[in-house]
Amino acid sequence: MNISPEKVFEMYKTMLRIRRFEENVSKLYAKGKIPGFVHLYIGEEAVATGVCACLDPTDYITSTHRGHGHLIAKGGDLKKMMAELYGKRTGYCGGKGGSMHIADLSMGILGANGIVSGGIPISVGAAYGLKILKKDNVVVSFFGDGASNEGNFHESMNAAAAFKLPLVFVCENNQFGVSTRIDRITNNSDLAKRAEGYGMKGIRVDGTDVLKVYEATEDAVERARKESLPAFIVADTFRHHGHFEGENVTYWDKNELEAWKEKDPIVRLRKNLTIPFGISEEIIKMAENDIEAEISSAISFAEDSEYPEAEDALTGLYWER
Amino acid sequence: MNISPEKVFEMYKTMLRIRRFEENVSKLYAKGKIPGFVHLYIGEEAVATGVCACLDPTDYITSTHRGHGHLIAKGGDLKKMMAELYGKRTGYCGGKGGSMHIADLSMGILGANGIVSGGIPISVGAAYGLKILKKDNVVVSFFGDGASNEGNFHESMNAAAAFKLPLVFVCENNQFGVSTRIDRITNNSDLAKRAEGYGMKGIRVDGTDVLKVYEATEDAVERARKESLPAFIVADTFRHHGHFEGENVTYWDKNELEAWKEKDPIVRLRKNLTIPFGISEEIIKMAENDIEAEISSAISFAEDSEYPEAEDALTGLYWER
Amino acid sequence: MSKKTYMEAIREGIYEEMKKDSRLFMIGEDVGPYGGEMGLSKGLWEAFGDERVRDFPIAESLILGAGLGASLVGARAIAEIPFCDFMGMCMDQLYNQAAKMHYMFGGQAKIPLLIRTPIGGYQGGAEQHSQCLEAWFAHIPGLKVVMPSNAYDAKGLLMTSLKDNNPVMFIEHKKLYQIADEVPDNYYEVPFGKANVIQEGSDVTVIATSYMVYLCKKALTGLEEEGINAELIDPRTLVPFDEECLLESIKKTGRLVIVQEAWRRCSFASEIASVAAEKGFRFLKEPVKIVAAQNVPIPFSPVLENFVLPSPEKIRKAVLDVMRR
Amino acid sequence: MSKKTYMEAIREGIYEEMKKDSRLFMIGEDVGPYGGEMGLSKGLWEAFGDERVRDFPIAESLILGAGLGASLVGARAIAEIPFCDFMGMCMDQLYNQAAKMHYMFGGQAKIPLLIRTPIGGYQGGAEQHSQCLEAWFAHIPGLKVVMPSNAYDAKGLLMTSLKDNNPVMFIEHKKLYQIADEVPDNYYEVPFGKANVIQEGSDVTVIATSYMVYLCKKALTGLEEEGINAELIDPRTLVPFDEECLLESIKKTGRLVIVQEAWRRCSFASEIASVAAEKGFRFLKEPVKIVAAQNVPIPFSPVLENFVLPSPEKIRKAVLDVMRR
């Protein structure tokens, strides 16, 4: 693989940034600082990171209810994210959206989405729109294994293949939709196999290995950008937390979780940073400290920000300009 | 193939019954006798006929907007059908439904359907219900190539495979959804290939050959009945009329239609009835005359029946008993 | 009689009916071992097994269609949609199929299909997890629309729903799930189309649905001392709707306040107001008042959400307004 | 100015805008070479090519989502759903995505998305091809809902819709497509939220939408001779709604008849009646009257269908009723 140590290190930092951000979210949620529902990505960081490392800032993604990782990997601002989780006016949506609705259109983030599979048709549209506008950007559509059984998945996969759209579908197979294991609700849990039916390339990849994810995506994104061809990547992964924060997880046993934790994408890459990638321990530590600081300041920003005025609720229904 | 001459002759009669019924519908529609929209099945008779010949009266089907063939093949009453097309009170739905909503629950016909793909989830439910009721009947879900790109198709195929339901999906690939050729809106028009992704058996069959359809379905129905396993059959076929009666067909050229007419399922089987199937010309002629008479009397029945009273419109919203 | 929460009452009703009738089954997302996204079906899977309490794929159109198809062949289905907000994924199966089939097939189809789904805000669920879409369901002929506001009604209406041979939208409220009431242990029904006059009064009629009934009780507390006798009516079912009870009440009071959590435009509140304007016009002494969500999506931040949704204060103010206080 | 049918006027509007703006495109089922299920897009594919006038798979959720996604990246989309009845297949993309995004993302999203769909009965289309579902769309904050009743308004409202940066539900009527009117050849707009007073009158206000405006004109013909001066109002857009015009009118007439083709419960007619009951109560001398479809699915047989849907006779009767004739 021809991937530079710099890129690898960047990805390490991104994964860590996601991890630390969410570990803090978990604590803050438990403390009652964050209202509503929160779905954490801890354990799955390699997917968003490896995928988004292949994208330009002008490329697009659609995301899910479990979106923090995608957003951070695509360049989302931690301060505005945290403030949004708090429901503050300085947040991405001015407090109107919360965790499930963060978007940053300036960074090509077409929004987290509270509707399972809701972002998939939108990603098709984004890719179609890029064709209309004659731009050579690509779109990545993130969704879960559970979402892959929704009709939206099918309609979108089929159309992307038919129309030869610059669109990479990325299914994060974390084995469960809430409590339901994928093999309980499908007779072929090798989801990548579905691609062929659409005349699309399907790739299954170890979603705990950021380098493998990167490699698979780089190839898919290149085909998308150069040949305007879609692809379907299925990344096997696992979440270390419950479906939502506060959930009492009853649907896996500890051993299964432990086995996946053995493959923790961050721990694993960390071990290789020095050898073979030649990043010095000192530089790593420095970066790690920077990330801690970055997160702290995001939290302070959120804490210090004002809540919106109640009346703000009535503004912004339409684009007025 | 171990298929008895009697069965073959039955199928011939069924196909002819559909053909003559619809040829008359076409004329009657042109004369203004039938209101609303009518979608004819002429040319596709081998599919419904071959499939339904494998079913018991207590088995179930769901149908489509192009449903007359399915209904007749499953044992629908021609009189009540024709009266319904006329909008008469003696029709299947008392004139409330018309061509797109004929149902005969006593014959296991869960309704034609004006919504493309609308019947597919219902067929899954019927099969699931049979399991709950511990019955060993099977369900056949008819739909078109166009419908196979709707989300309902995907959700249903996946669930039927996951739950091992006694359900045979039959896609009538008549090459077009209205004017849109299947290869214009999919990148893999070999639709049977989609089955594999769901861990289901997929079979592609010549839908102009009723014996081939019968053979493929018999196998699928047996697996469904004995092993409670679903299957996906795609039958290649073509309609000889427009999408709806009165349409000005612009989307195929005459040669294409002529080539398919060469394979007219009824003409083809007719040639083989005497040799090899040993049905005498006399018996065939007699049956053909009977069918003409049957259709004539269905038309007379419809003509002679009363329209509903206007006030009947307000009755029957709920099941009251 | 014993104290049961709204959720327990519903669960108990389902349990009892499933025990009696082996044709009855329940499907939905995570309704099995997990016990449902809300926890409502806890214990049912253990009691009735995998086929009768079945985790379905996340595929709402399939879930509704499956319930419908099963009911057409003689089974009886309960289909759960974990948030009412997701009904947009399966509206076709609801209104073009389930709601119309009996009529459109000329009376052949018996459709014992119960669709359960929770509505409501007040928990930071944000735009896609807080909606109340009962107006859509009530708009379509062929459905029955049930909206219990307390544990007693919840079980009684559930029993009535499960006896019905028509598709019933059974609309629960997330904020009511943990509220307990006295609920009979034995079988009982609460009839459809029969409003509940929770509190009689002669000055003003307040009609409210679901969780709003709860808020109205708070809002009306103490008004009597101020010389205002409010009558509080809970229609319990939107379809059929107890028009007579409404008209009798405004005949007496001459004043009408309608309280709902849903948005106002083309809503059930509009409907009630229109009934008053058409059939109760001569009874009314004052303009009708509607308390409803403000005309924006339900925002996330509690300060915004609370501003958008009805509150006891807003309800009280509306009552005082029509009383010209 | 020249005579153009409603369909021609819409087609011309689309053609002109597509010629001006290369970011604008149109998708739907058979909208390409075939020219659309209704024939509305005839000639557009030839003029603008396959990418900009694109036949999509029969997949309504995808079609809406595709229009939405494209508009988010800077294109401008027209998505056609061939019958309004099929909107149930894509409601989620409409109300949870398109309608809420601008608000929910805190104002970031610009959504120049026009959704065109025809409503209506009177042609034996039966239960699943005759519906008028505008109430659903109007219920949801974040959409604009446009319902032209004639060719002039159709083109003018289309122009305004295509300039808008919000999702617009553009609701056409099958029975209006072939009706011709004088339509300017040049660019013009008909503003949103501005009702059209088609006929002034002092005795009774008749407010109607879409094809009902046409039926109302018939129904009102000759009433003047009987001494009844009816005012006929067409709101043209349901969202935004010209409340002022309605209230001004009933202030003058004191009587209100609302005519719509949709079912009545939780409908736009209920909404208008509720506005009257809330804000126009003091103006009203008589109870409000609503003429709407009967509360059953739209049946097939013309004798049944005609009984269920509004007719000039029924409208006239309602007007005479409120006039106590």
Ligand SMILES: Cc1ncc(C[n+]2csc(CCOP(=O)(O)OP(=O)(O)O)c2C)c(N)n1
């Ligand atoms: C249309 C819809 N149905 C159901 C839900 C409730 N729900 C939220 S997340 C979720 C599970 C999604 O599973 P998956 O797609 O695998 O994503 P994961 O949570 O595993 O990341 C469900 C059922 C929803 N939000 N939207």
Ligand SMILES: Cc1ncc(C[n+]2csc(CCOP(=O)(O)OP(=O)(O)O)c2C)c(N)n1
């Ligand atoms: C949900 C929905 N979308 C669109 C239509 C309009 N429509 C009716 S039939 C049809 C084509 C269906 O094609 P296919 O499934 O191949 O069946 P065929 O007509 O070829 O038998 C379309 C688009 C509809 N009735 N329902």
Ligand SMILES: [Mg+2]
């Ligand atoms: Mg998952």
Ligand SMILES: [Mg+2]
């Ligand atoms: Mg076809």
